[in-house]
Amino acid sequence: MMSQSSFDRLSVALSIVAALLIGAAVIALSGTNPLLAYGEMVEGALTGSGLRNTTARMIPIVGMGLALSIPFRAGVINLGGEGQMVLGGLAGTLCAIYLPGPPALVMAASIVAGAVAGAFWAFLAAAGQIWLKLPILISSLLLAYPARAITSYLVRFPFADPTVTSSSTVPVPDANRIPKLPLFGGVSASLVLLAFFLVAIAIFNQRTVAGYETRMTGLNSRFSRYGGVGVDRQVVWVMLASGAIAGVIGTHLVVGETYRFLDGDLVASGFAWTGLLVTLLASHRPLPLLAAGAFFSALQIGGLAMQRNVNVPWQIALVVQAVVIVVLAGRFVLSRRQRAQPEEIPMAEGELTVTGEV
Amino acid sequence: MFDQLFDGALLESVFRALIPILLAAIGGLVCERAGVFQISLEGMMLVGAFAAVAGSYLGQSALLGVTIAMAVTALFSLILGYGAVTRRGDPIVLGVAVNLLALGLTSFLLPQLFGVRGVFQHPRIDGLDRLAIPFLSDLPLIGQALFNLTIPGYLSLLAIPLIWLFLFRTPIGLRLRGVGERPASAETLGVSSTQYKYAAVVFSGLACGLAGAQLALGNVVQFAENMSSGRGWIAVVAVMLGRAHPAGVLGASALFGFAEGLGFRLQGNGLPVQITEALPYVVTLIALALARKRFQRILELTAA
Numbered sequence: 001m002m003s004q005s006s007f008d009r010l011s012v013a014l015s016i017v018a019a020l021l022i023g024a025a026v027i028a029l030s031g032t033n034p035l036l037a038y039g040e041m042v043e044g045a046l047t048g049s050g051l052r053n054t055t056a057r058m059i060p061i062v063g064m065g066l067a068l069s070i071p072f073r074a075g076v077i078n079l080g081g082e083g084q085m086v087l088g089g090l091a092g093t094l095c096a097i098y099l100p101g102p103p104a105l106v107m108a109a110s111i112v113a114g115a116v117a118g119a120f121w122a123f124l125a126a127a128g129q130i131w132l133k134l135p136i137l138i139s140s141l142l143l144a145y146p147a148r149a150i151t152s153y154l155v156r157f158p159f160a161d162p163t164v165t166s167s168s169t170v171p172v173p174d175a176n177r178i179p180k181l182p183l184f185g186g187v188s189a190s191l192v193l194l195a196f197f198l199v200a201i202a203i204f205n206q207r208t209v210a211g212y213e214t215r216m217t218g219l220n221s222r223f224s225r226y227g228g229v230g231v232d233r234q235v236v237w238v239m240l241a242s243g244a245i246a247g248v249i250g251t252h253l254v255v256g257e258t259y260r261f262l263d264g265d266l267v268a269s270g271f272a273w274t275g276l277l278v279t280l281l282a283s284h285r286p287l288p289l290l291a292a293g294a295f296f297s298a299l300q301i302g303g304l305a306m307q308r309n310v311n312v313p314w315q316i317a318l319v320v321q322a323v324v325i326v327v328l329a330g331r332f333v334l335s336r337r338q339r340a341q342p343e344e345i346p347m348a349e350g351e352l353t354v355t356g357e358v
Numbered sequence: 359m360f361d362q363l364f365d366g367a368l369l370e371s372v373f374r375a376l377i378p379i380l381l382a383a384i385g386g387l388v389c390e391r392a393g394v395f396q397i398s399l400e401g402m403m404l405v406g407a408f409a410a411v412a413g414s415y416l417g418q419s420a421l422l423g424v425t426i427a428m429a430v431t432a433l434f435s436l437i438l439g440y441g442a443v444t445r446r447g448d449p450i451v452l453g454v455a456v457n458l459l460a461l462g463l464t465s466f467l468l469p470q471l472f473g474v475r476g477v478f479q480h481p482r483i484d485g486l487d488r489l490a491i492p493f494l495s496d497l498p499l500i501g502q503a504l505f506n507l508t509i510p511g512y513l514s515l516l517a518i519p520l521i522w523l524f525l526f527r528t529p530i531g532l533r534l535r536g537v538g539e540r541p542a543s544a545e546t547l548g549v550s551s552t553q554y555k556y557a558a559v560v561f562s563g564l565a566c567g568l569a570g571a572q573l574a575l576g577n578v579v580q581f582a583e584n585m586s587s588g589r590g591w592i593a594v595v596a597v598m599l600g601r602a603h604p605a606g607v608l609g610a611s612a613l614f615g616f617a618e619g620l621g622f623r624l625q626g627n628g629l630p631v632q633i634t635e636a637l638p639y640v641v642t643l644i645a646l647a648l649a650r651k652r653f654q655r656i657l658e659l660t661a662a
Contacts, residue, residue, distance in 0.1 A: 026463075030470040077450060132647045137450070138595060139646070142639050145588055149636030156632060273458055280451055313469045318462030325455035329448050330441025 011328060012281065016295075018332070019323035023316055030312070037312045044305020045298035052184035054294070054301045056257070059190050060249050061300075062293030064275025066197050067245035069284040071136075071238040073205070074214040075221055078239060080125055080140030081246050081272035083147030088118030088247020090151045093254040093261040094159065096172045103175040110176070111193070111251055118247020119240045121147055126239035130232050136239070148267060155263050167263040178256030188256035197245055202286040214238060246272070270318070274300070277325050296321055369503035371622050373511070374577055375638075376615025378403065380514045381569035382593035383600070383607045384521060385562030390602040391525060392558035393538035393551075397453035398438050399566055400590025401460030406431040406570020408464040411483055411581040412471065420484040420575050424510065428567035434460070435563025443555045457590075465583050477582045485579035486510070486572070510572040517565075522604040534558065566590070588639065595642050599649055610645070617641035 024034035044050045064081055071078045078084075092114030099106045125140035152167075161170040180186040205211040217224040217231055225231045249271070254261045274296055282288035299321065303314035326332075382399040389396035409430035414423030438456050441447040472478045486508040494505035504515075525531040536544040537554040544551055573589070574581050592614050599613075600606025621634035 026466070030467070079454070128643075128647065134643075134646050138591075138598070139643065141591055142588075142595070142643050142646075145639035146636040146643075149632045153630055153632040157630065270458075270461075276454065277458065280455075313466045315462050315466035319459065319466055322455050322459035322462050326437060326441065326452065326459055329451040329455055330437070331445040331447050332441065 011331075015324050015327035015332070018327045019320045022323050023320040026319060027312055027316060032310060032312050037306050037310055037316075040306040040309045041299070041302030041317075043302075044309070045302030049185065050301055050305060052187060053304075054298045055184055055187045055191070057297040057301055058290075058293050059188060059194050059256075060253055060269075060271040061274050061278060061297050062290055063194055063197065063249040063252070064246060064272050065278035065282070065289045065293050066194075066201055066275075066286065067242045067249065068272075068276050069279040069282070069286070069289060070201065070214075070245075071235075071242045072279055073218050073284040074234055074238045075218040076126075076235055076238055077137040078122065078125070078140050078242050079137055079276070080122070080142075080144045080147075081242070081275060082267055083140075083144030084118040084121045084243040084246035085250035085253075085272055086151045086266045087121050087147045087250070088114035088116075088243070089250025089254050089266050090154060090261055091117035091247065092251025093169060093172065096176045096251075096255045097170060099176075106176045107178060107255070110255055111248055114247040114251030115244035116247070118250065119244040122239040122243025122246070123236065126236045129235060136235070140239075148264075151261070152263050155261050159261075161260070168265075169261040172255055172259045176255070177259055178252065188252065190252040190256040193248065193252070197248075198286050198290060205286065274318075274321060277321050280325050281328070366499045366502055368619055368623050369499060370619075372612070372615045372619035373503045373507070374615075375618035375622070376611050377507070377511045377514045378569040378573045378577065379589050379593050379596060379614055380608065380611040381510060381517075381572060382562075382566050382590050383596040383611050384514070384517050384604075385565030385569075386593055386597040387521065387600070387602050387604065387607050388525075388534070388565075389558045389562045390597050391538045392534050392555050393541060394442060394555050394558055395449035395453070396438070396559070396562055396597075397450065397594050398435075398456040398460075398590075399562065399569075399593045400586050400588070401457035402431050402435060402563055402566035403570045403573065403586040403590045403593075404460045404464055404584065405434045406567035407574035407585055408467065408570070408581055409567065410571035410574045411478060414485075414575055415472075415480055415483045418482055418484050420486045421509075423484065423575055424486070424568065424571040427571040428564045431567030431570065432560050432563035435559050435566070439556050439559035443552055443559065461584055464581075468581065468583060475583075477580055479580040483575070483579050486576040508572060508576040510568045510576060513568065514572075518604045518608050525604070569593075592638060592642055595646060599645060613645055614638045614642060 020038075024038065027034040027037045045054050064085065067084075068078055068081050092110040095110035095113040096106060099109055101109075121143060122140070125134075125136050125143055128134035128139040129136045155169050156167045159169050161168055163170075179189050181189050181191060183191070205215070213224065213229045214234060216227070217229060217234055221231055250266060253266055253271075258265065275293075278292045278296055279289055281292040296317075299317040300314065303317035306312050306316075307314040382403050385402075386396050386399050406427040410423040410427035412423075413426030414420050417423070417426075437459075438449075438452055441452045442449045468478055469475050472480075488506050488508055489512075491505040495501045497505065507515075523531075525535060533544065533549045534554050534557075536547075537549060537551040541551045544554075569589075570586070573585060593611070596607050596610035596614065599610040600608070617638040617640075621629075621637035624637075625631055625634040
């Protein structure tokens with residue numbers, strides 16, 4: 001089914017325009033001049049500290065997009081990115097706080113721990129599909145709730161910082177924090193990790209046999225199986241890779257950003273869901289994904305500035321994001337019905353034409 | 359600890375948890391029968407809850423709130439209807455995006471319309487009254503749980519036999535199932551699959567509107583951001599687990615309602631909230647695992 005989601009560029013451009021117009025209508029209906037609001041948004045996203053914040057927000061948004069693009073490309077729908085991200089985030093944070101040793105090693109270990117925890121949670125969903133015939137779509141999503149519950153329990157009780165009223169861990173020691181790069185006034189060095197994931201995935205998709213095989217499975221799993229691809233094994237490793245990246249992103253959000261694992265903080269911003277929309281918009285290709293992620297990050301950071309300055313809630317950014325995908329997936333922008341119904345084979349004049357469902 | 363666990367009060371909280379899920383699942387069931395893959399129950403429920411609170415606040419009447427919730431959610435469901443039925447878009451992508459749209463829209467409108475963030479409570483929001491049926495509501499154990507419900511509560515329980523009758527004993531129900539199972543044959547017999555699919559989607563909108571109203575005006579009297587918190591997804595699972603049969607869906611919903619009610623009770627007995635809140639989802643996963651091989655349709659749909 002995912003094969004038909006490779007949206008063409010014109011459709012993408014038109015759906016973004018349509019979503020911005022719908023967003024403007026919503027802003028106008030709620031009593032603010034949409035031009036003023038959008039102006040604040042652009043300014044807030046791209047000027048001053050906005051550029052830094054937008055770049056910083058690209059790490060979780062593009063990162064989660066990349067994480068989810070791997071299974072999506074193979075036709076595996078991982079809706080549990082959130083759970084994989086929070087569990088990975090907590091595992092990474094606990095390593096960064098409690099592991100003794102030289103900071104560089106502790107940092108590396110905490111990133112690995114985040115990846116392992118995220119991958120483990122994603123593996124549960126993959127195992128469910130293969131051995132219990134539970135669709136990953138459902139199991140990955142449902143697994144996110146216990147994941148949140150586990151982290152919530154752990155940071156409220158065993159690992160709680162008794163000196164603060166909010167439910168959170170103690171802060172990560174200064175030395176073990178992922179450092180800032182001297183870019184736009186300080187963006188986390190996790191940006192380098194993001195670049196690494198992006199390049200690695202691009203090379204994998206374009207240049208490797210396994211990358212070709214996952215695409216093939218995404219387009220037609222039966223054909224792929226017939227062609228000798230171990231589809232079950234593929235499901236396992238695309239989920240492992242996806243969960244691992246999600247776990248690293250979760251680790252970054254604490255060890256590279258907030259330094260305390262605050263209960264509910266990682267899920268509040270909905271990065272996993274924004275990442276999901278980003279990979280859908282980019283048809284799971286790394287470079288368009290970077291562009292789509294930059295756009296959605298700017299939308300959110302600009303939205304926050306708009307909220308501060310003209311008191312329009314930033315969540316309009318979430319509305320615009322979702323509308324882009326609704327418009328695209330609903331084929332509301334261009335008539336693509338010809339392509340959607342390949343059973344309509346053009347025939348010579350005079351012949352009987354057969355149309356309809358097969 | 360356990361001897362005091364199972365009593366009328368537990369049954370009451372089971373029904374409290376069960377009713378919104380059941381209402382949404384009834385909508386999902388009809389869609390499933392009409393061959394529409396419906397995973398936007400979660401978002402529609404959230405829209406319903408918001409519209410219910412807004413309507414009740416503005417009109418100071420719970421019934422007006424319920425009506426507005428149903429109307430608004432039915433309208434909202436047309437997005438999925440048009441995208442998935444008329445335009446034949448990908449139902450999974452559309453469903454996920456519609457859920458996120460609902461979340462974004464309600465969290466945007468909450469501060470914009472009511473000037474609050476997170477939770478909206480106000481004395482002007484009129485909650486749904488529970489209507490006790492004389493004599494029956496005095497029955498031990500089941501009286502309060504079954505015969506002292508809100509209007510959406512009674513509707514949800516009445517809907518089960520009614521939907522069964524409709525699907526399996528009326529010509530329209532037969533046609534609806536035909537559209538879902540053999541669309542080409544249905545078309546050949548002059549049944550417009552588009553009409554039936556639209557009707558099913560709008561029906562699920564009405565049902566989710568009712569579910570949201572029960573959640574926001576019955577179970578509590580407030581709107582909280584993302585207050586559907588996965589119940590719509592549980593309803594999706596209930597439809598699968600119950601094989602889109604009214605009795606099966608009732609059973610599956612009851613299982614989750616029981617898990618939530620029990621979790622709520624265990625919380626009172628000292629278990630941490632974080633653990634008991636996860637109970638319905640864990641029970642759902644276990645039930646799904648035990649029910650293996652019932653999901654061929656969705657597996658086929660997701661496997662290209």
